Amino acid sequence: MRAVVIHAPKDLRIDSFPDAVPGPGEVRVRIANGGICGSDLHYYHHGGFGTVRIQQPMALGHEIAGVVAAVGTGVTGFAEGTRVAVNPSLPCGHCAYCREGLRNQCLDMRFMGSAMRNPHVQGGFREFVTVDASQVFPIAPTLSLAEAAMAEPLSVCLHAAHQAGPLLGKRVLVTGCGPIGALSVLVARYGGAAEIVATDIADAPLAVAKSLGATHALNVARDQAALEPWRAGKGTFDVLFEASGNQAALRGALEVMRPGGVIVQLGLGGEMTLPLNTLVTKELQLRGTFRFDREFELAVRLMGEGLIDVKPLISASLPFESAVEAFELASDRSRAMKVQLTF
Template sequence: MRAVVIHAPKDLRIEDFPDPAPGAGEVRVGIEAGGICGSDLHYYHHGGFGTVRIQQPMALGHEIAGVVAAVGEGVRHLSPGMRVAVNPSQPCGVCVHCREGMRNQCLDMRFMGSAMRNPHVQGGFRKHVTVAAAQAVPIADRLSLAEAAMAEPLAVCLHAANQAGQLMGKRVLVTGCGPIGALMVLVARYAGAAEIVVTDVADAPLAVARSLGASQVFNVAARPAAIDPWRAGKGVFDVLFEASGNQAALRLAFDLVRPGAVIVQLGLGGEMTLPVNSIVTKELKLRGTFRFDGEFELALRLMGEGRLDVKPLITASLPFERAVEAFELASDRSKSMKVQLTF
């Protein structure tokens, strides 16, 4: 069985990979679509992010969907031929955080395509994966497998929206318009935001944000003064979704949010220096957001019911044998939003 395996920065190979039969409570899924995520790109370009580094060869990928090929003993709700999205999270279910209902904070999480553990948890860019049956979620007939593979990043944004609280009628700012920032536009619009302004330093992703329903978009590299009207008074935005992971973007946004605003930090970019005086004097609420839990099934339901359309974000699909080409394309923000591999 073939897989897309990272060995070191820029050392991405198509290799044979173990292909176990499903055991009790497991299913074997033939993967058909897999989206390249920002974390996959960090492994490809840098060998990891922060203190997380590749220690041994690892199959990448955690945004995946496919068709059930076989089921193990005791699996009753799935059968061969069913189309499913694969939830890459496998929390332990017994640690203190799982028992508190915070399964995304599991102390023994197994997350596909992650080098946080050693040995690493192998990812889903493979012809077949065997996973716990609970990780394989059936999808609606109307959904393509390419759309279903978007459930994971959409779930990340749904969880971020939960962290922000009520968005109905709110003025929302999104900084950074990669796939996550663009999906935040979709989620904020669905949640009833009255105004959604998006900033980035490139024109191509901003054009996508506008097509998804952003009220206004601004290239703050080309037109830094364009956002000055939102500095009025003490700022005007009720909610900020910071999706770039860039300190400069977050620092700029502090001047644009109103007193009492909620700031949800989505992007990961390393350590940042924050203007604590602004946080104190404007009584801002700074909240982190990490992965997701029940939002994975919610993402599939909202897409399956036609309430959220992620198709405009899928800008290219390449055979997995051309993985290096696909990763290079996904790294070029002027040419791509979400690049997927087909299997």
């Protein structure tokens, strides 16, 4: 079979790839759609991020969906032709964190398309993947495979919302309107937020955020005082979803957070310098969020029941043979939100 494989920065190839027959407890999936994630772009442009670097060729991709092609012995509930979303996470199930229910913090996690381990865990931008049956979730007849491939990033935002706590009636600020920020707008709207303000430095992603239900979409590069109306009375926002990974975005948001507000940091942008006095005196709660766990099944269900509509985020779908073109398009925020490969 063929796969989209990164060899070095800007060296993305369509390679022949070994094809695994499903063993006991495994399912083989013919991939139909795969979304290009920010981490895929980091591998493409820079060969990795932080200390995580490509050491050998690696198939990219972890936002995938397809059709069951074969099942191994002992697998029930799936038949050839079942349409499924594939969870890229495979926790060990027996380390200390798995036993505590913190499976996203697994000490021996195998996450598809990740160079954190060596040898790397190969990704899902392949014509076929063989995975543990626990990673495969049937999708509703009304859900397209393109939408199903959005289950992974939606899961990230659902986990972030879990970290934030109840959103019903809250004022929510979302900084950074890439795919994760845009999905955070959708999740906040689903959670019953009374007001959702989205900020970015580009108009195109802000227009998407507005279409998804943001009550205000503000370009803070063009108007640095755009958030000033929410600064009154020590600040207005109850919850911040910081999805840019940018220090300026987080620091600026602190001024408009109300005392006791919750900050959930989704974006990864390296080290930041923060005004601790503001965090202390306003009693702000800064919370991390990392990947997801049971939220994947929830994401599939919410999309399948029509409760969250991710279709407006899918900007373009290109054949995987045009992967370089697709990655370049996904890198251009003025033209694309979420770009998918089709197989």
